[in-house]
Amino acid sequence: MQSELSIRLNDGGYKNWIKAGLCLQKIRDCLHGFVRTEIEKFHQILLGTNPNLRQGICKNSCKSHGTKFQTACFVCREWKKEILKHHTDQNSTIYWGNCCPLLWPTNAWEVAKVYMPRGQANRQGPEKCDAAALLNLFIFCDHFHFERRKVIEVIRCRNDLMHSIEMSVSAEWFENYKRKILVLLKEFESIPEATAANKMIHEVTSSDWKVKMTVTDAVDATMRFTDEEIGVGEICNIELDLIKEWAEELSFALEEQEPLQQHLNSLNRFKEFLKQNKELETELHEELQQLFILEKRLNNGKDL
Incomplete structure (x- = not known):
């Protein structure tokens, strides 16, 4: 053994595969507090913008599954309309099954999960998500204003990692990844926790284990x-x-x-x-x- x-x-x-994944974990960890605070703000903005969202909760136990969500009540229809208004690409696949519409009026995180890739249904907060979920939130929710191209580049690298049959990446790929992830980190300079993460990622990407x-x-x-x-x-x-x-x-x-x-x-x-x-x-x-x-x-x- x-x-x-x-x-x-x-x-x-x-080793490069693990180090690249560790960098994503560090990005995820430094963003938890920021994402939670911003999603609470976003939720309050929605409630303040559309008075129909303050009409109580779902009256028909509306349910979503996978990419399907057929609203049956006025409240859920209004929430769906408002959520889509702030989606940057309504032609993309939206995983409504990530969330529980019944909780939209009272739980900001259930709203956030609409903007994320599949598999988020049981993840009750940013600390339970992987980096890809949070980075997709930045791309598809217009409340966030990070440079889209930089975020997308790192998501593509993450997908390379998670789709690698051998769970292995070359030194050339890793150097390209290192450059992209350090460029993205500059977008997070205003987040206090990102400073420590930046330092750690610099060290991870230029270190080796024995x-x-x-x-x-x-x-x-x-x-x-x-x-x-x-x-x-x-x-x-x-x-x-x-x-x-x-x-x-x-x-x-x-x-x-x-x-x-x-x-x-x-x-x-x-x-x-x-x-x-x-x-x-x-x-x-x-x-x-x-x-x-x-x-x-x-x-x-x-x-x-």
């Missing part, structure tokens, strides 16, 4: 920064979080079924990867079972 860990963490492309086997066959692994280091336990936690996010992305892709063969190839590669890394196979049992269920239903020709 220790040798598996050593082999993984000594692979250059895999992994060696001792005579007792134990792994000594650290990611060394200028004034601190991350031990093997934390590296493994970061790794596990990223792989879980990767597996969730694959689940969504399998449900979409396009392009199906490519996603099935990703699943087969993931299974091989876990066979070679038994401790991860144990940690990711729940995620793996969910993928197996999707694979079985697809092989049986059933709709998901």
Whole structure:
């Protein structure tokens, strides 16, 4: 098990993949407080702009699912209209199933989730979201005024990471990513928490970890920064979080079924990867079972 860990963490492309994911985690963490405050402001602006939004709550238990939301009551129709008014691209796919319309009048976060990619239904606050969800919010909600191009570039890099069959990126890709993520961080200079994140990301993108086997066959692994280091336990936690996010992305892709063969190839590669890394196979049992269920239903020709 220790040798598996050593082999993984000594692979250059895999280390770059983890370091790139860690940078996204740092961006997510520095934005929590800012996003929560701004969404509360946005909610109050909506309530103050449209008096119809103050007519109480949903009277018909209106429900949304996936990309579908058929409003049945006046209150929800008004909220939907106002939410769409502030959406920067109404022709894009909107995942109404992310939110509970019943809560729109009283819960600002349920409004925010309309502007995010799928999979946010059970995430009750910015601290529960990944970086992609928050960055998509910045793009699709016109309350935010970050430079759209810079945000989109980092989202594309994030998608490269989460769609990488090998969970590996080249040194050239990583250098390009580093440039884009540092450019984006300049957009967040007014957010106090972003200063510390900026420093950490500079250090992450220019650092390396050392992994060696001792005579007792134990792994000594650290990611060394200028004034601190991350031990093997934390590296493994970061790794596990990223792989879980990767597996969730694959689940969504399998449900979409396009392009199906490519996603099935990703699943087969993931299974091989876990066979070679038994401790991860144990940690990711729940995620793996969910993928197996999707694979079985697809092989049986059933709709998901």
